[in-house]
Amino acid sequence: MANLVTIHRVLASPGFGSFFFDDQAAIKAGAQREGAAYAGRAQTPGFKAVREPSASVSVMLVLSDGYIAKGDCASVQYTGVGGREPRFHADQLAAQIEQQLAPHLSGLDVRSFRETAIFTETLIGECFQSKRAAAYGVSQALLDAAAHVAGHHLMAQVIKDEWRIKRPLEIVPxxxxxxxxxxxxxxxxxxxxxxxxxxxxxxxxxxxxxxxxxxxxxxxxxxxxxxxxxxxxxxxxxxxxxxxxxxxxxxxxxxxxxxxxxxxxxxxxxxxxxxxxxxxxxxxxxxxxxxxxxxxxxxxxxxxxxxxxxxxxxxxxxxxxxxxxxxxxxxxxxxxxxxxxxxxxxxxxxxxxxxxxxxxxxxxxxxxxxxxxxxxxxxxxxxxxxxxxxxxxxxxxxxxxxxxxxxxxxxxxxxxx
CATH class of the missing domain: 3.20.20.120 (Enolase-like C-terminal domain)
Structure with missing residues (x-):
């Protein structure tokens, strides 16, 4: 049995994504490209401009054995449309993770990724507006933590083991x-x-x-x-x-x-x-x-x-x-x-x-x-x-x-x- 390793501290650092958040409604309505930007007014709630820098939040779980597990909160380019939640703002989401979520995760046993992911998603669902973005990043860090505790550091192997997947680990197209x-x-x-x-x-x-x-x-x-x-x-x-x-x-x-x-x-x-x-x-x-x-x-x-x-x-x-x-x-x-x-x-x-x-x-x-x-x-x-x-x-x-x-x-x- 793996040694008991728990979450000692939760940190969240605001950052950027690798592209932009784009207001799809405004673009479909005719907003024109001007270089890397778009001219025109934003139409989707949460946007101040048609194109805005995409955001991320790095979630860092400091474990009781000193290992730091990491994951990044993110949202899609065309956020806020097609049934998706509104865009998030990195500073706000990072602060919410540290202030509202962290106290509930302190002392959590990280051996089972599936159990901790479900538990954490429920906590996030109770108080976060950007529920999916937050759960996305935190669950990555929990998967990293589970792979560390397992000793092999392979997140893919944790998934195979917990979901009882029989196929071998292979390259996909x-x-x-x-x-x-x-x-x-x-x-x-x-x-x-x-x-x-x-x-x-x-x-x-x-x-x-x-x-x-x-x-x-x-x-x-x-x-x-x-x-x-x-x-x-x-x-x-x-x-x-x-x-x-x-x-x-x-x-x-x-x-x-x-x-x-x-x-x-x-x-x-x-x-x-x-x-x-x-x-x-x-x-x-x-x-x-x-x-x-x-x-x-x-x-x-x-x-x-x-x-x-x-x-x-x-x-x-x-x-x-x-x-x-x-x-x-x-x-x-x-x-x-x-x-x-x-x-x-x-x-x-x-x-x-x-x-x-x-x-x-x-x-x-x-x-x-x-x-x-x-x-x-x-x-x-x-x-x-x-x-x-x-x-x-x-x-x-x-x-x-x-x-x-x-x-x-x-x-x-x-x-x-």
Missing amino acids: IYGQCGDERYTNVDKMILKKVPVLPHGLINTPDLVGANGDTLEEYVKWVRARVAQLRTSVDYDPVIHIDVYGLIGASTGGSIEATADIIERLERAADPHRLRIEHPLDAGSRDAQIEALGTLRRTLKGRGSKVAIIADEWANTADDVHLFAEAKAVDMVQIKTPDLGSLHNTIDAILDCHRHGIGPVLGGTCAETDLSARTTANIGTATGVTQMLAKPGMGFDEGFSIVFNEMNRVVHLAKALR
């Missing part, structure tokens, strides 16, 4: 995110043989174009660029495009017309497999499940093999369960900060597996290197379909953080057997 550099960063992804690319950040109507024409040309360019730059014929990446609901918006919500555009995109991507994330936004969780289910059935009835991915409105483990149970989509993006405490992310991934739905272990460009490394441990333990390279929008940094952490975990696990 990484999903690259290009940000606004939709061409240069694609080149980088191809040169590094990224398995799933490029995300695309198709977040304004002009990037879709009339009847999807502009997006179709971009997909054709990606396909051609892969053929031009790849150094071996066996490199066959999946093309994954996140369209932020804008295909559906361009068709006035018509399922048939949305399916028409997606079929054209599928032909443009051939011979590569195509995945479309958040093709439409129906305005609520239940409506989204119904609409995406209808779209998926329509496409499959036409013989399409495009994978449809849920994003917005799948913000909790319960939400993910309902999307998976209804077979409304082929895959669900499990956006880690939205689910709060990491035990919810693990439960959601395993729930997707049980229902035959592909879990996309995502997150956001707006989080940190620490949260990304923790997420990589979850991916290797649970065998997700693909995992986002994060944080940031520069691609290289996030890819190296996630890829290297996965390799460290797998190599250490083999060496320690």
Whole structure:
């Protein structure tokens, strides 16, 4: 039995995320880019400007044996929309963790991650406004603490043990995110043989174009660029495009017309497999499940093999369960900060597996290197379909953080057997 190790002190340090918090409502309403900023007025509660620096809070658990376990609170780039909680402010959240949460965690036995995560999430839910952001960071530190007490320091192994996962720790496919550099960063992804690319950040109507024409040309360019730059014929990446609901918006919500555009995109991507994330936004969780289910059935009835991915409105483990149970989509993006405490992310991934739905272990460009490394441990333990390279929008940094952490975990696990 592991030695009893408890929490001696809880510290919280305000910091930055790796990108920005963006007011999606204002951007969709026409806010114009001016360099790295946006002109116009904010529309989403909690925002003072359309674009604001993303925030983080480093949670540090000083344990009774002197070890300091760490985790980072974070929220997504487009916070405050699609059923998500409002953006948080680092100074306020850090103070709340030290003043309101810390006294309840003093003396807590950290051997069982799952038990401490559930207990802490309940405490946070009773008094925090930024419940998910806070629970996200604190649970990372609790997972770090449990791995330390276990003696092997492998967070992935803690997950395997506590959830009784039989599969071995293995590398999973990484999903690259290009940000606004939709061409240069694609080149980088191809040169590094990224398995799933490029995300695309198709977040304004002009990037879709009339009847999807502009997006179709971009997909054709990606396909051609892969053929031009790849150094071996066996490199066959999946093309994954996140369209932020804008295909559906361009068709006035018509399922048939949305399916028409997606079929054209599928032909443009051939011979590569195509995945479309958040093709439409129906305005609520239940409506989204119904609409995406209808779209998926329509496409499959036409013989399409495009994978449809849920994003917005799948913000909790319960939400993910309902999307998976209804077979409304082929895959669900499990956006880690939205689910709060990491035990919810693990439960959601395993729930997707049980229902035959592909879990996309995502997150956001707006989080940190620490949260990304923790997420990589979850991916290797649970065998997700693909995992986002994060944080940031520069691609290289996030890819190296996630890829290297996965390799460290797998190599250490083999060496320690």
